[in-house]
Amino acid sequence: MSAASTTYYDRRGLLGALGRDGLLQIILIANTIIMLAPIVIMIFSAFKTTPQIFQSPFGIPDFTQVGNFVKIWTQTNFLRYLLNSFIVTGASMTLILTLGTMAAYAIGRYQFTGSGFILMFFLAGLTLPLKLAIIPLFMLMRDLSILNNQLSLIFVYTAMGLPTTVFIMTGFIRTLPNELEDAARMDGASEARIMWSIMLPLVRPAMVIAGIQNVVPIWNDFFFPLVFIQNDDLKTLPQGLTTFMGEYTTDWGVLFSGLTLSAAPIIIIYIVLSRQFIAGMTSGAVK
């Protein structure tokens, strides 16, 4: 990615750049320490007892000491919250990608009256802060009888995810060549068949980008569960975390291991797929 700039500065000569680059290097290293220190302290503390945390917050713990995690595993609803987050995020993502691809395919692949208007309609949703419509949404969920039901979350997340997905996917689908499609049409393949077996396999890269852009905010969301979900057994991870933090306030070891466990899934996936994550999450802002 940075090949061009590297060559440019290589040509400039190492010595001339050393002073300035040294400063920049120091800034980078300092920043990385600031970025990682809180996370490292969090993970270290997860393996300590509360007195150990107070006495030596920076000390390297005995990583075989997993009492805090055992406590969370056995005494709290943590697994339930984790499972709920998977259910809600999974269902929302499935709906977003399915519906988003359908809409983008229709807009990007066919010409019909009103297609421009429909695209605008979706794009309008990009900029609207839905949090401010929480009162009508609350009433709507009540009228649909899905308050205190995970469907309320899944529906809102789906609606929120569709604009970006349609935006990204339409752009991508428009760039796909027509030849394959035309050939299939000659052979008398139905429109559905063309979409399913010829075009869909080609749009996977865009689906990954759109997926990542939506999966992180949905997985991390706290606001909508706060309003819609009351039953402890239905809570998602960020919301369950507040219940949990309230119950175990006196046991800092458990608190830190709860935070560590909540952060672990996304941190691990991020480290493995960092390139796709960065591309996906900044895709709305980078053109």
Place this chain on the structure above:
Amino acid sequence: MPHLRMTGRGLWITALIVPPLAFVALFIVYPIISAFAYAFFDWQGLRRGDFVGLENFHTVLFVEPYRSWTINAFKNNVIVFFALMVLQNGLGFILAYALWRGLPGARFHRIAVFLPVVLSTIIVAYLFKLFLHPLFGVVNISLRGIGMGWLAQPWLGQGNTAIWSLIVAQAWHMVGFPTLVFLAGMQRIPGEILDAVRMETESEWVKITGIVWPLVAPSATIVFTLLFVGAFNWFELPYIMAGLDGSPFGSTDVLGLYFYRTAFGNVSSGQQDFGLGSALAVLIFLFVAVIASVITVRLRAREIQL
């Protein structure tokens, strides 16, 4: 592209487009339009009462105690926005510039700076709340440890330090985002342009202000707009770190908390008012929409000039 000819294809397109449209219409467009309508009614709990015109707007803007609460929350949002502009976007630009050089370890630094961005705000908020604990938090323990105990503060308990603690936590959480957006902008600058500049000047400053900055201006526009919208919708971090009341004494109260409290009530007042809440939502919405468009239009215009 094939044109729409047969009704069969028309049906097919309808089948593709209607379900996604229905979701957006029902769960985004309808609630937002309703939010505007709600603001014009008097609400008794969850029952809609009489049409009261602009009275709810009048109340939240001009009638005490709402007037002071609105002003206070708004003022804090403004502080948060400008502080983050410097801390988050400013620092983001510098970091992007450093990363752009492709110095040794840049790949690692890039992954590190973005790591907090993927975390839930709730995790970040709790983490900083624990770190800033007056007695047992790592910040005060460290300060005492290195003999600077006089600097140890009840960070979240004092009006002036509380809001800044929240701002720093937010900047830590999100600085990776503008960094990587700016970086992507810089990476699109053609090498020839840089070479040409190098012929003319050796000054780093001229290079940044003259070439790099104007060329990443489109990224800046987007980053500024997103920060603006985000700052005026700020909710989760203050909710966890300072509580629904914007403790202490409203010094961390922001429009998001105030709106939620007014609409859904809090333990210490028990009053909930959907009418006033909706009026606040509409005002915030209009303000954000108007200013965000102004920012976009003005900055876009400048992009072209440069």
Place this chain on the structure above:
Amino acid sequence: MNNRLIRIGTALAAVLIAAPALAQDLTFWSWRQEDRAAYEQFIDTFEAANPGITVKFETFEAANYNTILATALAGGTGPDLMMVRAYGGLENVASAGYLEPLTTETVPALAEFSAASLAAESGRADGTLYAVPFASQTQLVIYNRALFDANGIAEPQTWEELVAASQKLKDAGVIPFANGTATAWQNETVTFGLGSSLMGKDFYDELMAGTTDFTDARFTGALAAVAEVAAQYFPDGFIGLDYPSAQQLFSSGMAGMFIGGSYELATFKTQNPDIELGVFAAPGKTAEDAKLVGLYFDGGYAANAAGANKEASLKFLNYLASKEFGQAFADTLSNISTVPGVTFDNPLLAEVNELNQSSIPYLMLAHFRYGEPSGSVLIQGEMQKLFSGQTTPEAIGTTLTEGLAAWYEPFKK
């Protein structure tokens, strides 16, 4: 013979078929998630005595309970029976007409309940009683007996003695008071748990009569005294200390006293089963001044006015108002039941009950949560300012009086 068999068979069948129709299923909502086991036991007792009625207990998060309840009642999906809050928190549920009014005819045992407890569960506008009050809470000072004994400290009788006791603890390296005020509502607890005796009963009566307001020197003087004690004897950085951390300081034995509600007693015992607790009412200036605790009622049990099984619901309410239930409630949940005549095995509870005989209401909750701004929100924010030196007690008196004048008639000029 045969004929008779058939007749018996038919009768039996009729009973079997009719039984499910007679059975009445009631739902009962609560915010006391932590009391679930106890309530299920109470319900078992009731069901055993009332065959054909079953009660299903459902709990919701305390912070959002009122919103959830109001939503359900407005949508027609409310429960048959429910816990409701008291005072201002009862008002918006009750004023909408969702609750069945109660009288001594429908629930005779209510005749014996204290007037203050019934007032807490009555609508302010119509004075109608809507719920059977269940528990009172007391704001007072809880102390660690072992630490008091070790330092030769007795329960203080005057404000001076309280200060001296605090100093003694401080000199011994013990934090005198564990309280922190970063959590907004703790400011209200601290103010009235410590200051009620300094304010005095006369101030309260005159305030209620409308002959004085919060600029009264008895009130502002109490605030000043509270702030002074806080500055000297609360933990370092207490203005940044949140509520759970403060509880932790006390239950771990690092602090000698905790200003809080009687509901803390059970919490401290759970957090540290070995801790020996004592309670006292914060004293007034002199030993002659009445020692007052701040008393309020938590909530009550109400029936849905639109419920399908009102008769069964009333039966259950009568059970909840009975002495049998009150006693079980006090014994199992370690709470002060409002049912008259209940005795307390737990000596601490007995003592709290004793202290309750000399009390004034927990002021802001009982009288000033009926409008915006609520007195609670005002005092919480203003005390936070006072603790960080950004206002004066006199200024607080003015702010409170002027702020409440927005809706509190007696303060309107």
